[in-house]
Amino acid sequence: MLEWRLDNADIREQFPLDRDISLEIAHEIGVPHPYYPGTNVPCVMTLDFLVTRIVDGQEVLKAYSVKEQKALTPEVVARLEIEHAICSGMGLSYDLIIKERLPHAKVRNLLWIRKAQLEPDAAEAYPGFYEEHQSRMVQDLAATSFSGSLVDYCTNYDRRCSVDAGTGMRVARMLLANRALSMDLNNPRPERAPLASFQLSAVPGRLRAVGGA
Known part of the structure; x- marks a missing residue:
C-alpha cells in the first residue's frame, strides 16, 4: 500500500x-x-x-x-x-x-494490480506487445460507450484484437498500475464492476502509439 x-x-x-x-x-x-x-x-x-x-x-x-x-x-x-x-x-x-x-479488499486489489506487471526479461508475444496494447486500450476506452462489466469489455477486447484470452484483463490491470486507469480499490470484485465505474486518466496518444517504435 x-x-x-x-x-x-x-x-x-x-x-x-x-x-x-x-x-x-x-x-x-x-x-x-x-x-x-x-x-x-x-x-x-x-x-x-x-x-x-x-x-x-x-x-x-x-x-x-x-x-x-x-x-x-x-x-x-x-x-x-x-x-x-x-x-x-x-x-x-x-x-x-x-x-x-488493513482493508482486505484494498490490499487484495493492489496485489491483483501489481501481479499484472511484467517481470524482468519476461516473454511477450513480441517486443513491446503490452505497451502497444496499453496504448490501444486507452484509445479504445476513450472512444467506447461499452455498457457491460470490466471482464465483459476485456473479453470483447480479446476477440476484437485477436489476442489470447486474458490479455485484455492483464492490459487493463497494467493501466491501473500505471495510473492511466483508476477504480474503487475497495470494490471486492473489480472485474465484475461496470466499465463506467473506471475512470480513464491517460490522454489518448500520451502512451506509446500503436505500432510505434
Whole structure:
C-alpha cells in the first residue's frame, strides 16, 4: 500500500537503527533491549519501513512498523516502544500497522494490480506487445460507450484484437498500475464492476502509439 501512494518518493525496508542509541533509549524508558539468541550481543534493531514522503514540496520522513496481532508478545511490544521513542527523539512520525486491521479488499486489489506487471526479461508475444496494447486500450476506452462489466469489455477486447484470452484483463490491470486507469480499490470484485465505474486518466496518444517504435 505504501508503494501505491504517489507522494512517497522513497521506501526503505528494514532500516537499521544505531545500536548505541537503541541501548540508551531502552535503559531510559526501562524496557529490555533485544539480544541475538544465545549471545550477549545486542541486536541491531530495524524499522520495517522508513518512507520519504513529499509534503508541500518538502521531504518528510515517516516510520512504520507492521505486525500481526498474534505477534505482539511482551518482547515485541518492548521493541516497538524503543522504536517509537527513537523516532520521537528524531522528530519522525511513527505508526504501528496491524495487518489484520488493513482493508482486505484494498490490499487484495493492489496485489491483483501489481501481479499484472511484467517481470524482468519476461516473454511477450513480441517486443513491446503490452505497451502497444496499453496504448490501444486507452484509445479504445476513450472512444467506447461499452455498457457491460470490466471482464465483459476485456473479453470483447480479446476477440476484437485477436489476442489470447486474458490479455485484455492483464492490459487493463497494467493501466491501473500505471495510473492511466483508476477504480474503487475497495470494490471486492473489480472485474465484475461496470466499465463506467473506471475512470480513464491517460490522454489518448500520451502512451506509446500503436505500432510505434
